[in-house]
Amino acid sequence: MSQKLFTTLSAKVSLIPEEGVARKWVIDPENFKDELGQIAAERPVEAVGRLYRAGTTIYFDGEVDAAIRLDCSRCLETFSFGVSGKVSAVFMPEAEGKGEGPEKQLRADDLDVQFYDGDEIDLLPPIRDYVAFEIPMRPLCADDCNGLCPECGLNLNKTKCSCEKQQVDSRFSALKKLITREE
DSSP, X not given: OOOOSEETTEEEGGGSOTTOEEEEEEEOGGGGOOTTSOOEESSXXXXXXXXXXXXXXXXXXXXXXXXXXXXXXXXXXXXEEEEEEEXXXXXXXXXXXXXXXXXXXXXXXXXXXXXXXXXXXXXXXXXXXXXXXXXXXXXXXXXXXXXXXXXXOOBTTTOOOOOOOOXXXXXXXXXXXXXXXXX
C-alpha cells in the first residue's frame, strides 16, 4: 500500500520529490470564513502550484484565483471582489526555527517562512493569507460610488434624495460649531 502525497491541502514532506511536483487545488469556500465575517469566498478558491524540496526545506510557488464578497465602504452594498495572483511560501521544520544560541536579527526573507512539525505541511495558511492581504482597507463597489446620503441614508447610486446639500468649507467647519454654541 503506497502513501498519498497529498491529502486536501496538506502534503507529506517525505514524499515530495526534489525535482518538484505540480498540482491544482479547489478549496472549499468554508475555509475562507474568518471570525469577523469580512472574508467570505463566493465560489471555491482555485490554486495551482508547484512544491519542491531542498533537504527538509519545502518551497511552494503558485497562483490563486478567488472571488470574495465584500461590503462597499461608501454605500454598504455587498459586491464581488476578484483576487488573483502569485503566492509563494517556504516551509522549514519547526526545530530549525527554535534557536538555542543567541538571538538573531530577522531579515525580510525570514518573515515568509512557515514552520511545520512532523512530516506534513499545510498549504491553506499561505493561500488564505495571500487572499486576505489582497483585500483593500476601504473596499469600493466602483471607483465612482456615490455612497450614502449623510442626511437621510439613501444609497445615492440607486436613487437621488431631496435633502438639501450644504457646501461647507471643511477648513472652517470647526469654527462654525463654536459660533453656533455661543449664540
